[in-house]
Amino acid sequence: MTHPSHFIELALVIIALIAIWVAFSNFNSVKRILIGRPMRTAELNATHNKLIWYIALPILSADLYSSVAYGPESGITELISLGNQAKWFIVPITISTIVLLAILIVSYIMGILAYPNGGGAYAIAKDNFKQKWVALIASSALLVDYILTVAVSVSAALEAVSSAYPIVVPYEAVLAIFCVFILLMVNLRGVAESAKIFAWPTLGFMACMLLLVFTGFFNELTHGFVQSSTPPFGTFPKGLSVLLLLKAFSSACSALTGIETISNAVPVFREPQQKSAIKTYIALGTVTSVTLLGFAYHLYVRGISPDPNNTMLSQLTEYYFGHGILYQIIIWFTFIVLILAANSTFTGFSQLAAIVAADGFLPRGLTNRGDRLGYSNGIIMLAATASLLIIAFHAHTNALIPLYAIGVFLSFTVAQFGLVKRWKRVKGPRWKLKLCINIVGAVITTIVALIFAVTKFTSGAWIVLIVIPAIIICSLAIHHHYQDIADELKIDLKTIRPETRKVVTIVLVSGVHRVVQNTLSFAKSVSDENLLALFVGFDDKSIEKMEERWEKWGNPCRLLTLKSKYRSVLEPVSRIVRIIEEKDENTLIQIVIPQFIPKKWWHNLLHNQTALLLRLWLFRHKDVIISTVPYHLKK
Numbered sequence: 001m002t003h004p005s006h007f008i009e010l011a012l013v014i015i016a017l018i019a020i021w022v023a024f025s026n027f028n029s030v031k032r033i034l035i036g037r038p039m040r041t042a043e044l045n046a047t048h049n050k051l052i053w054y055i056a057l058p059i060l061s062a063d064l065y066s067s068v069a070y071g072p073e074s075g076i077t078e079l080i081s082l083g084n085q086a087k088w089f090i091v092p093i094t095i096s097t098i099v100l101l102a103i104l105i106v107s108y109i110m111g112i113l114a115y116p117n118g119g120g121a122y123a124i125a126k127d128n129f130k131q132k133w134v135a136l137i138a139s140s141a142l143l144v145d146y147i148l149t150v151a152v153s154v155s156a157a158l159e160a161v162s163s164a165y166p167i168v169v170p171y172e173a174v175l176a177i178f179c180v181f182i183l184l185m186v187n188l189r190g191v192a193e194s195a196k197i198f199a200w201p202t203l204g205f206m207a208c209m210l211l212l213v214f215t216g217f218f219n220e221l222t223h224g225f226v227q228s229s230t231p232p233f234g235t236f237p238k239g240l241s242v243l244l245l246l247k248a249f250s251s252a253c254s255a256l257t258g259i260e261t262i263s264n265a266v267p268v269f270r271e272p273q274q275k276s277a278i279k280t281y282i283a284l285g286t287v288t289s290v291t292l293l294g295f296a297y298h299l300y301v302r303g304i305s306p307d308p309n310n311t312m313l314s315q316l317t318e319y320y321f322g323h324g325i326l327y328q329i330i331i332w333f334t335f336i337v338l339i340l341a342a343n344s345t346f347t348g349f350s351q352l353a354a355i356v357a358a359d360g361f362l363p364r365g366l367t368n369r370g371d372r373l374g375y376s377n378g379i380i381m382l383a384a385t386a387s388l389l390i391i392a393f394h395a396h397t398n399a400l401i402p403l404y405a406i407g408v409f410l411s412f413t414v415a416q417f418g419l420v421k422r423w424k425r426v427k428g429p430r431w432k433l434k435l436c437i438n439i440v441g442a443v444i445t446t447i448v449a450l451i452f453a454v455t456k457f458t459s460g461a462w463i464v465l466i467v468i469p470a471i472i473i474c475s476l477a478i479h480h481h482y483q484d485i486a487d488e489l490k491i492d493l494k495t496i497r498p499e500t501r502k503v504v505t506i507v508l509v510s511g512v513h514r515v516v517q518n519t520l521s522f523a524k525s526v527s528d529e530n531l532l533a534l535f536v537g538f539d540d541k542s543i544e545k546m547e548e549r550w551e552k553w554g555n556p557c558r559l560l561t562l563k564s565k566y567r568s569v570l571e572p573v574s575r576i577v578r579i580i581e582e583k584d585e586n587t588l589i590q591i592v593i594p595q596f597i598p599k600k601w602w603h604n605l606l607h608n609q610t611a612l613l614l615r616l617w618l619f620r621h622k623d624v625i626i627s628t629v630p631y632h633l634k635k
Contacts, residue, residue: 053276058202061284063258066341070156071255072296073312078248085237094296097252098289105285107441108263120264121415128418138414139356140471145407146349150342150386152400157338163314164331176390184383187346205337208330213294215320229303247455257408350378360482361475406464409449416442504530507592512549519594519629531557536572590625597632
């Protein structure tokens with residue numbers, strides 16, 4: 001009997017094929033519907049709104065605050081193999097996470113004071129380290145972390161929904177890809193740049209989590225802080241090791257990703273920008289700490305265990321509120337805020353990629369703004385790579401967590417060491433205090449990054465630890481390539497001038513018809529001197545027929561016919577080019593290629609695309625000028 005999921009997958013494939021057909025049939029119309037009208041460059045500043053700190057708080061905190069939904073669960077999942085006796089460790093592990101959060105916030109406040117225009121890890125490293133690879137560690141680590149943030153957040157969002165609606169479980173990966181596609185469309189439209197409405201779901205999720213935390217405290221005041229379901233506190237089960245505790249701590253630290261968002265976005269605050277950003281950091285740190293500690297403590301009191309089909313947040317919510325309306329509200333707010341956490345990453349990834357590309361370490365195409373003034377190439381790249389991860393790991397958060405947060409702690413470390421160098425170099429008011437703060441931050445983040453690398457290595461962290469150096473090597477190779485091009489194209493403005501050279505124009509003809517007539521008219525209009533028509537035949541009969549028709553047409557120019565023994569146009573064309581080059585090295589050769597353009601896109605599938613193949617081959621192998629003369633078919 002066929003499973004219902006097979007019919008759904010088949011339906012999705014059919015819908016996708018129809019969508020592709022429609023898109024190709026009328027690409028511009030579909031693009032306008034999905035993306036919106038093109039925006040002028042002059043509108044760029046008009047889309048940039050300054051934010052009051054308490055409005056910026058929910059907008060910029062979605063990435064960090066949403067992590068509380070899965071951070072404590074990730075930590076306890078590592079210890080659950082030891083049984084109920086190990087559950088109490090989630091409390092000290094969460095306290096350690098909050099201490100680390102405080103250290104990071106204070107350290108990033110130092111970054112705001114040093115870089116009021118936005119002091120991301122890449123900017124800090126580039127400003128304070130002469131070695132290019134140091135800044136590339138920060139950028140590569142952050143780019144990888146941004147990709148993982150999208151994959152983890154969307155996967156966690158689907159797991160939250162599937163906990164409430166088990167029917168969704170078989171389709172988590174498909175629905176996760178659909179969510180990424182929706183985020184892609186939203187960001188290509190530019191909504192992520194200015195929509196303050198995104199603040200409300202985050203505020204709603206904060207309210208839901210605080211309601212859950214304080215409901216738990218009220219329950220414990222009524223029924224006791226130690227209940228029948230509460231595991232023993234302070235016991236050390238057999239099999240417990242320092243390595244396992246560190247592994248649990250590193251998993252719980254996944255709740256700290258996104259903390260750099262505020263320091264990167266200082267320019268979006270209203271004046272005084274630095275004070276506003278600092279207020280936002282303090283408020284975010286306070287509410288995140290209360291939520292993390294309260295959530296983790298209630299998980300311990302209730303003795304809740306990880307369940308691959310039901311998140312710990314869902315279990316705790318169901319215990320306090322049942323499966324009624326409050327439960328549904330909390331689950332859906334969790335889903336929305338996790339999606340928004342992924343959404344905020346699109347802007348961060350594309351902007352960072354554009355900055356690095358502008359410095360010549362990534363492809364220049366990432367600096368191009370799309371129709372809606374966003375860095376559309378970076379947005380598409382992020383969606384594609386995150387989707388591949390979701391497919392590879394079947395949208396399972398616990399499978400993605402081992403890869404997660406290593407990159408961000410690497411960037412934390414680079415930023416802290418960069419600020420240490422800055423305070424030693426610049427000094428300024430109270431520089432010794434600032435120096436001490438960032439030294440502590442550098443040491444702590446280094447230790448945490450090493451903990452991640454060691455404890456998560458066999459669980460998948462080795463992938464990230466290979467990918468980041470690979471990106472750095474590729475970035476350096478790209479920079480070297482751009483530098484070589486700049487050196488090769490540089491000219492002496494005083495001695496080098498444009499010069500006139502002889503040009504031989506070769507028009508490729510396949511017969512005597514309107515396309516050739518149109519192409520030959522263009523060539524004769526440019527220059528009637530040194531004009532040659534070239535026909536390549538595959539047999540003597542076709543060559544004789546062409547010569548007869550050409551003579552009957554009035555010999556509009558000299559015709560040269562060549563026979564191809566191997567039924568290829570490329571070899572004879574290359575032969576005549578080589579002969580002309582050997583005769584006079586200073587002669588420029590222009591090859592004019594006729595090409596008819598079908599009225600409908602699918603008509604291209606019915607033709608052999610010889611003109612396109614010739615262009616590709618000649619560009620790659622010959623130093624000639626290639627001109628294509630189009631002829632648009634009407635039927």
